[in-house]
Amino acid sequence: xxxxxxxxxxxxxxxxxxxxxxxxxxxxxxxxxxxxxxxxxxxxxxxxxxxxxxxxxxxxxxxxxxxxxxxxxxxxxxxxxxxxxxxxxxxxxxxxxxxxxxxxxxxxxxxxxxxxxxxxxxxxxxxxxxxxxxxxxxxxxxxxxxxxxxxxxxxxxxxxxxxxxxxxxxxxxxxxxxxxxxxxx
Amino acid sequence: xxxxxxxxxxxxxxxxxxxxxxxxxxxxxxxxxxxxxxxxxxxxxxxxxxxxxxxxxxxxxxxxxxxxxxxxxxxxxxxxxxxxxxxxxxxxxxxxxxxxxxxxxxxxxxxxxxxxxxxxxxxxxxxxxxxxxxxxxxxxxxxxxxxxxxxxxxxxxxxxxxxxxxxxxxxxxxxxxxxxxxxxxxxxxxxxxxxxxxxxxxxxxxxxxxxxxxxxxxxxxxxxxxxxxxxxxxxxxxxxxxxxxxxxxxxxxxxxxxxxxxxxxxxxxxxxxxxxxxxxxxxxxxxxxxxxxxxxxxxxxxxxxxxxxxxxxxxxxxxxxxxxxxxxxxxxxxxxxxxxxxxxxxxxxxxxxxxxxxxxxxxxxxxxxxxxxxxxxxxxxxxxxxxxxxxxxxxxxxxxxxxxxxxxxxxxxxxxxxxxxxxxxxxxxxxxxxxxxxxxxxxxxxxxxxxxxxxxxxxxxxxxxxxxxxxxxxxxxxxxxxxxxxxxxxxxxxxxxxxxxxxxxxxxxxxxxxxxxxxxxxxxxxxxxxxxxxxxxxxxxxxxxxxxxxxxxxxxxxxxxxxxxxxxxxxxxxxxxxxxxxxxxxxxxxxxxxxxxxxxxxxxxxxxxxxxxxxxxxxxxxxxxxxxxxxxxxxxxxxxxxxxxxxxxxxxxxxx
Amino acid sequence: xxxxxxxxxxxxxxxxxxxxxxxxxxxxxxxxxxxxxxxxxxxxxxxxxxxxxxxxxxxxxxxxxxxxxxxxxxxxxxxxxxxxxxxxxxxxxxxxxxxxxxx
Numbered sequence: 050x051x052x053x054x055x056x057x058x059x060x061x062x063x064x065x066x067x068x069x070x071x072x073x074x075x076x077x078x079x080x081x082x083x084x085x086x087x088x089x090x091x092x093x094x095x096x097x098x099x100x101x102x103x104x105x106x107x108x109x110x111x112x113x114x115x116x117x118x119x120x121x122x123x124x125x126x127x128x129x130x131x132x133x134x135x136x137x138x139x140x141x142x143x144x145x146x147x148x149x150x151x152x153x154x155x156x157x158x159x160x161x162x163x164x165x166x167x168x169x170x171x172x173x174x175x176x177x178x179x180x181x182x183x184x185x186x187x188x189x190x191x192x193x194x195x196x197x198x199x200x201x202x203x204x205x206x207x208x209x210x211x212x213x214x215x216x217x218x219x220x221x222x223x224x225x226x227x228x229x230x231x232x233x234x
Numbered sequence: 235x236x237x238x239x240x241x242x243x244x245x246x247x248x249x250x251x252x253x254x255x256x257x258x259x260x261x262x263x264x265x266x267x268x269x270x271x272x273x274x275x276x277x278x279x280x281x282x283x284x285x286x287x288x289x290x291x292x293x294x295x296x297x298x299x300x301x302x303x304x305x306x307x308x309x310x311x312x313x314x315x316x317x318x319x320x321x322x323x324x325x326x327x328x329x330x331x332x333x334x335x336x337x338x339x340x341x342x343x344x345x346x347x348x349x350x351x352x353x354x355x356x357x358x359x360x361x362x363x364x365x366x367x368x369x370x371x372x373x374x375x376x377x378x379x380x381x382x383x384x385x386x387x388x389x390x391x392x393x394x395x396x397x398x399x400x401x402x403x404x405x406x407x408x409x410x411x412x413x414x415x416x417x418x419x420x421x422x423x424x425x426x427x428x429x430x431x432x433x434x435x436x437x438x439x440x441x442x443x444x445x446x447x448x449x450x451x452x453x454x455x456x457x458x459x460x461x462x463x464x465x466x467x468x469x470x471x472x473x474x475x476x477x478x479x480x481x482x483x484x485x486x487x488x489x490x491x492x493x494x495x496x497x498x499x500x501x502x503x504x505x506x507x508x509x510x511x512x513x514x515x516x517x518x519x520x521x522x523x524x525x526x527x528x529x530x531x532x533x534x535x536x537x538x539x540x541x542x543x544x545x546x547x548x549x550x551x552x553x554x555x556x557x558x559x560x561x562x563x564x565x566x567x568x569x570x571x572x573x574x575x576x577x578x579x580x581x582x583x584x585x586x587x588x589x590x591x592x593x594x595x596x597x598x599x600x601x602x603x604x605x606x607x608x609x610x611x612x613x614x615x616x617x618x619x620x621x622x623x624x625x626x627x628x629x630x631x632x633x634x635x636x637x638x639x640x641x642x643x644x645x646x647x648x649x650x651x652x653x654x655x656x657x658x659x660x661x662x663x664x665x666x667x668x669x670x671x672x673x674x675x676x677x678x679x680x681x682x683x684x685x686x687x688x689x690x691x692x693x694x695x696x697x698x699x700x701x702x703x704x705x706x707x708x709x710x711x712x713x714x715x716x717x718x719x720x721x722x723x724x725x726x727x728x729x730x731x732x733x734x735x736x737x738x739x740x741x742x743x744x745x746x747x748x749x750x751x752x753x754x755x756x757x758x759x760x761x762x763x764x765x766x767x768x769x770x771x772x773x774x775x776x777x778x779x780x781x782x783x784x785x786x787x788x789x790x791x792x793x794x795x796x797x798x799x800x801x802x803x804x805x806x807x808x809x810x811x812x813x814x815x816x817x818x819x820x821x822x823x824x825x826x827x828x829x830x831x832x833x834x835x836x837x838x839x840x841x842x843x844x845x846x847x848x849x850x851x852x853x854x855x856x857x858x859x860x861x862x863x864x865x866x867x868x869x870x871x872x873x874x875x876x877x878x879x880x881x882x883x884x885x886x887x888x889x890x
Numbered sequence: 891x892x893x894x895x896x897x898x899x900x901x902x903x904x905x906x907x908x909x910x911x912x913x914x915x916x917x918x919x920x921x922x923x924x925x926x927x928x929x930x931x932x933x934x935x936x937x938x939x940x941x942x943x944x945x946x947x948x949x950x951x952x953x954x955x956x957x958x959x960x961x962x963x964x965x966x967x968x969x970x971x972x973x974x975x976x977x978x979x980x981x982x983x984x985x986x987x988x989x990x991x992x993x
Contacts, residue, residue, distance in 0.1 A: 064893070072901050079905055079928055083912030088921060095924050102931055109898070109942040114955050121959045126927060126966045133920050133970040137983040148915050149867055155914030158874045163907025165881040170899035172888065178943045181893050184952050192949040193956070200953075204960045211964030218971035221978070866985060867922075871914050 067108055075101045086147050092134050096127045110183025237287060238300045240280050241317055241370060244327075247277045248363035252356050259352025266352035267342045270359045274331075274338045277362065281331040288324035295731050296320065299372060299436070306375070313433060318372035321728045325573055326369045326505055329580040332708070333497040334362050336701035340588050341489045343697035344595065354394060354487065361387035365498050369505065374423045374433040377506070381419065381470065384499045385412045391494060392486040404482035411479035415469015422462030429455060439512035443739075446516055453517065460513055460520035463506070471503030471557050474531040478813050480554055484546040488591030491546060496553050496583035501576050504560045508569055508733075515567070515736035525565020529657045532558030536664040540671070541807040544601050545590045548672050552627065553583055555661060556635075559642055562654050567740045568645030569733040574725045575638035578712055582626045582635050585705035589620035592694040592702065593676060598687045603672065608681035612691045615699045617677050619706040624673050626709050628666035629764040634709050636761075637717030644756045649742060662760055666767030674775025898939035906932035917984045919973045923966065930962045 056066050078098035085091040099122040106115035149155070193201055251273030259266045287293065297320025306313040338358060345351045364383035371377040385408075393405030427433060429451060430441040442459075445451035467473070472480035483495045494500070507514060507524065514520050535554035542548045556579045563572035594601055596613050610617040626633035629640070639662060646654040683691065693699065716725040730737075809815070861868075909932060912925030934955050941951020977983050 068897065072897075075901065076904055076908065079908040082924055082928060083908055083916065083921075088918055091921060091924060095927070098928065099931070102935065105898075105901075105935060106938055109938050111938055111941065111952050111955075114938055114952050117956055117959055121963055122927070122931070126963055129966055129970055130920060130924060130927075133923075133974060136974055137920060137977045147917060147921075149917050151867065151871060152915040154871060155867075155874075155911050158871060158878065158914065159907045159911030162874055162878050162881070162910055163904050165878060165885065166903035166906060167900040169881050169885055169888075170903055171896045172885065175895055175944070177946060178895050179945045181943055182945070182948065184941060184948050188949040189952045189956075192953050197950075197953045197957075200957055204957050208960055208964050211967045215967040215971035218968070219974045867914055874910055874914060 064108065068105075071101055071104045071108065075105065088134050088138070089131075092127065092131045095130070096123055099123050099127060110181075113184075113186045113189050237284065237292075237298055237319075240284050241298070241300075241319060242302060244277055244281050244284065244331075245363060245366055245370065247273045247280075248359045248366065252359035252363060255352060255356040255359060259356055262352060264346065264351070266355050267338070270355035271338045271342060273359060274335050274362055277366075278331040278335040281327045281366075284319060285324040285327050288319055288321055289728055293319060296436075297323070313373065313375045315376060316372040316434065317370045317376075318435065319370065320732060322505075322508060322573065322732050323369055325577060325725070325728065326501075327366070329501070329577050330362075330365050330369060330498050333580055333584040333705070334358075334365070334493060336704055337489045337493040337497075337584065337588070340492075340591070340698050340701040341487075343695040344489055344591055345487065346695075348487075350394065354391075357387055357390050357394070358489075358493070361391065361494060361499075365502075368502055372435055374426060374435070374438070378420065378423055381466065381502065382416065384494070384502060385409065385416070385470070388412070388483070388494050388499055391490040392483045394486055394490065398485070401485040404479075404485040408479040408483050411472075411476045412469045415466045415476055418462045418465025419467075419469070422459055422464075422466065425455075425459045425462060429459065435509065439510070442513055443516055443735075456513065457517040457519045460510070460517050461523060463510060463513075464520065464524060467503030467506050467561075468527065469503075470506075471500050471561070472554055473503070473527050473558065473561060474534060475813075477531060477535065477554050478817060481547050481550040484544070484550050488546065488587060488594060491550070492584045492587030492591065495550065496587050497580040500553060500557060501560075501580060504557065504564065504572060504576050507561070507564045508573055511564075511569055511733055511736035512739070514564070515739035521565050521567070521740075523565075525562050525651060525654055528558045528561025528563070528565055529654050529661075530558070531555070532562060532661045533657050533664075534558075536661045536668065537807050539668040540664060543603050545593065545603050545606070545672060545676060546587070546601055548603075548668060549583065549586055549590060552586075552665065552668065553579075555665065556583070556627075559639065559658065559661070562658065563642040563645065566646045566649045566651045566654055567737065567742050568642055568649065569736060570726050570729045571638060571641035571645050573729055574716065575635070575642055577716070577725070578626070578634035578638040578709075581705055581708040581712060582623050582633075585619060585623040585702065585709050586627065588698070588702055588705065589616050589623060592616040592698050593620075595694050595698070596691050597683055598690070600684070600687070603675040605682050605684060606676045607679045607683065608677070609683075609691065610677040613677075613693050615693055615702060619699075619702040620677070621673065622706045622710050624669040626713075628669045628768050629662055629760060630666075630768070631761060632714055634712035634717075636764075637713030637723075640757055640760055641717070643760055644753055647756055648752070659760060659763055663763040663767040666764040667771045670768050670771035671775050674771060679775055895939060895943040898942075899936055902932045902936040902939065905929075905935065919976070919983050919985050920970070922985060923969050923973065926969075927962065927966065930958065930965075934958050 052063065055062055059066070075098060078094050078101055081094040082091050082098055085094060099118060103115045103118040103123075106112075106118055251270045254269045255262075255266065259269075262268055288297065297318055299316065299318050301314045301316040303315050304312060305315040338355075341354065341358065345354050348354065361384060364380050364387055368377060368380035368384060371380055389405050389409045392408050393401050395401045396405070423433070426438055426442075430438050430445065432438050432441065442451065442456060446453065446456055469476045480495060480500065484491050486495070514524065532555045535551045535558060539548050539551035539555065542551060556575065560572045560575050560579075563569075563575060593606065593609065593613065593616060596609065596616070597606060600606065622633065626635040629636045631637075643655055643658045643662070646658060681688065717723040906929050909925045909928030912928060913922050916922050916925060937951050937955050937958070941947050941949075941955070944951075973983065
């Protein structure tokens with residue numbers, strides 16, 4: 050069975066439909082993240098948001114970025130955040146205090162900012178923009194290990210430093226006077 | 235350079251003595267004089283060598299000039315520490331070092347029981363250094379420095395007994411009155427610098443007179459400079475209207491009164507005007523002012539001295555009066571006579587003050603003459619020396635001040651200043667009167683000494699009487715040595731070359747004295763009035779003559795009757811013509827009002843503005859601080875708004 | 891629509907605005923960190939979109955996006971560690987109560 054060239058009844062290309070669906074889902078999940086009163090649900094909606102974005106990357110023809118999005122954001126960062134939520138969760142926190150006093154000002158600012166940014170990017174003529182095309186993994190790999198090898202290494206060092214720093218910061222201070230050999234062998 | 239070295243030593247020894255005494259004097263205890271007095275004695279000896287060389291013509295007519303070092307080298311503006319020794323300096327050196335030395339010796343005895351004696355000797359040495367520097371200075375700047383230094387020493391020594399409030403106040407009064415004059419003096423020096431660009435005496439006077447002759451300098455400028463400089467002399471020599479400080483300066487120890495406030499420092503003004511004779515003689519107006527202020531001070535002070543009861547104050551007013559004479563003499567162009575009188579007065583008044591100190595010491599620190607009397611038997615040496623001094627002061631021949639005073643009056647008459655002569659004659663009579671009123675109340679007349687003290691009254695120790703005797707010699711003989719023959723004495727030979735230019739400027743020429751003509755008459759007149767004044771005083775306050783036994787008892791009534799005849803005059807004299815009250819009204823009350831207004835202006839307007847700015851800033855800070863909430867999200871909102879502005883701006887710019 | 895750069899950029903702008911709102915409005919420190927992740931993702935989306943449409947940027951954009959992800963991971967690690975450390979001391983995850991150093 051093959052799909053028709055265009056979406057039935059609407060006359061859109063399937064890619065357009067896919068974009069619309071993904072864009073709606075992306076913005077919807079993102080709004081759920083920032084508006085949700087329950088912080089755990091916010092974290093879960095964020096995973097959904099990251100997954101949708103991976104879809105958008107795939108639609109843009111960059112499967113490697115999409116894969117990295119799934120691995121890094123969903124696999125690493127989201128899990129990290131969920132752990133942090135569990136560690137800092139206080140029971141019985143008043144729900145009314147989810148938002149800041151300046152929430153209304155923030156809402157107006159965000160709406161205006163979003164509108165303006167959207168207007169700016171759409172009203173700008175992008176002179177270099179050409180045909181839409183997919184990016185091959187091989188090309189990325191070649192670039193990453195030739196022209197961008199130094200940034201790549203630096204990012205590696207940065208990640209290592211961040212891991213060490215994170216462990217150091219989050220580590221509970223050992224009480225000095227506690228004897229060490231207390232645990233049974 | 236043996237002479238230069240000697241002059242430098244004359245300055246170096248007193249300052250070295252000051253330094254040593256100030257450093258170790260406290261440990262010396264009763265021997266605090268052990269450094270200070272020998273230093274001055276050696277200084278005196280060296281100074282006499284210098285004086286001898288100068289007066290015997292060893293330095294030529296221009297005198298000895300030398301530069302010790304560059305004091306202020308500042309580009310084009312250099313001030314050298316240069317010194318000048320000519321005959322005028324030499325005469326001053328005689329007075330300063332001789333009286334200074336004798337006062338130092340006298341102070342050994344006078345200050346023997348004072349716990350602050352090491353301080354006293356240190357100050358005295360510092361004063362000697364300052365005064366010698368003043369006399370030797372070869373330029374205005376150095377002179378000004380010395381001028382201020384002697385003022386400082388005067389302040390320190392008047393206020394020597396500073397726990398006594400009256401002494402502290404008198405010291406402040408002297409300092410402030412001097413300051414008023416010194417402002418004018420400093421302005422005068424500035425004017426000299428801006429006009430001729432040099433501060434050296436010889437160069438400055440030369441250029442000023444050349445400038446006036448060549449037309450580059452206006453006559454009024456010369457007069458202005460002269461009068462500004464004269465302000466300093468008025469302050470330092472306590473002339474009207476700045477005379478008020480000198481009588482109060484008697485709060486200091488008596489040796490100080492003798493040295494600083496009679497014989498040396500107060501003469502600085504006279505010395506300076508004489509030194510600046512080429513300048514003053516260029517301006518007849520300035521000369522007139524000098525003469526007028528001088529003779530007015532003379533009569534004013536003499537009239538006050540008539541009724542004062544404090545022995546030292548009578549002498550202080552007498553000093554004022556004599557200084558007035560000197561200025562009058564300078565003003566009429568009789569420079570030699572002025573310096574002559576200064577020398578004679580320096581020794582005589584030094585003697586009188588030291589004698590009064592001896593008396594005060596004898597009657598246990600009593601200064602009121604109403605509580606003295608009949609002391610001549612108990613203090614014979616003091617009495618004899620003071621009698622010499624008083625006779626000299628009164629102008630009785632052949633003592634020192636007779637010659638000098640007579641020369642002043644004669645010159646004033648012959649130079650055409652008849653009014654100066656007339657007032658001067660009156661002053662001469664008053665002088666004789668108040669001097670013998672002092673002698674009568676102190677040494678003769680009935681005794682009013684405190685009965686508890688009277689048995690203990692005896693002659694002062696030898697360290698005090700020996701200086702008295704030594705001072706009595708010049709007070710008696712100076713006139714004979716320097717002043718004879720009339721008009722052609724030694725002093726004239728020494729000093730006339732120095733004042734030659736001034737005499738030329740003034741159009742005066744030296745005439746031979748006609749002892750059988752006009753001069754003889756003038757001498758007779760002045761001797762007659764002096765004798766008359768003396769006789770009246772003796773009759774009112776002196777001995778009761780053995781011939782008229784009941785005379786003494788009648789004396790107080792006679793004095794009372796005389797004062798009752800002119801009560802206003804008596805009160806005016808007794809209250810010193812209300813000058814202190816006038817100053818109080820003018821400066822303390824009125825000045826206080828002005829100062830109060832300025833204070834208010836400062837508080838309300840100036841401070842108000844400043845504090846207002848401060849309050850605005852503080853208030854703004856306090857209110858703006860609320861922006862700094864410390865909450866990251868408030869700041870982030872700011873970033874977001876800025877981003878909106880930027881994006882909006884970009885949109886507007888590209889849309890156009 | 892899916893063939894137009896503008897639509898992706900607009901989507902990126904809207905996602906960024908949503909993240910901004912979250913960062914400005916939420917009181918919970920972890921929620922704020924999540925909002926930052928959303929904003930970073932919006933930027934990443936813009937980068938990748940440029941890579942897809944601008945031929946000269948094709949490979950580079952993907953590399954940059956990958957680097958951004960790595961940096962974001964590092965940032966999340968450190969940020970969450972700080973939040974946990976503060977939480978341990980202050981017993982609250984609410985940012986507006988962190989006023990210790992205000993004055």
